[in-house]
Amino acid sequence: MTNKQIQYSVETGELKLGIWDKFTHYGIVGFLFIIPVMFIFFHTKDYFQGISRPFIEGEIWCVIIPSILGLLFYRLQKNRLKFKQIETKLTREEIDPIIEKLATELEWTPYLINEKIIIAKTHPSFFSGSWGEQVTILFDKNRILVNSICDPDKLSSIVSMGRNKKNMNRLIEEINKASH
Template sequence: MTKEKVKYGLENRELKLSFWEKVQHYGIVGFCFIMPVTFAFKHLKDYFENSPKPIKSGEIWFLIIPTLLGILFFYLQKSRLKFKEVNTNLNKSQLKKIIDKVAEELEWHIYVSNSKVIIAKTHPGFLSGSWGEQITILFDYKKILVNSVCDLDEKSSIVSMGRNRQNENKLIEEIKKASR
């Protein structure tokens, strides 16, 4: 994770994605808009060739439903990029011990670990219902920012079977427990 991405995450409380990560993360949105764009293109082409054809009553549903689903999926995927914030009085070495404990328990593989960020990934089995998750932890002054999304280096997925929530909640719970 670049310094720019860490800075953006700390300032905006949102995971910053590269171009290809955005393509991967928002892939379902693009898929939903294929049919409406195709219909619109077809009708515009006919219009500009001076042979406009009326929109049939059944076609309107192939425009409205995928468009509404695409908008819904956009906002859903956008909300998944938000970090959960945890206030803590623990120092970084105490926090890293907690993170290591949770990582071992939930089978995270840590790929990046430094004074500003920890990035871990999961590699679940074929029948688990998930391609894997990417857990990002940012260290801010007296705060920890936690985010878990479907692995951006794997196939696009809109469901993690509750694993993203489990990753975030387990870490937050352990930090709060140790902060008491």
């Protein structure tokens, strides 16, 4: 993650993805819009070629249903990019051992570590129900921003079988416990 992406994420509270990461994160949305776009394209092409071919009743549902599902999945995937925020007075030196303990317990593999950010990834087994997760932790003054999404470097996935929520909630719980 570049400094510009980190700054954007801190300011907006939303994880900034790279171009390719957006393709994998929003893959299901693109897939759902292929059918409606193709129907509209072919009907538009026929119209300009002077071929009269109206929409058949069943065809309109092939446009409406995937479009609605695509919009719903877009909103779902967009919401998953939002960070959860933790206010804390703990220093980075006090937080690092908490993160290291959780990384061992939840099998996170460090991917990027510097003074502003930690990115860790998981590599679960094939039968876990997930291709893997990417946990992003941003440090900003007296707050920590936490996000966990399905790993954008792997196959597109819309479910993590609760692993993303578990990653975020455990980290928040441990930091809150250490803060009090």
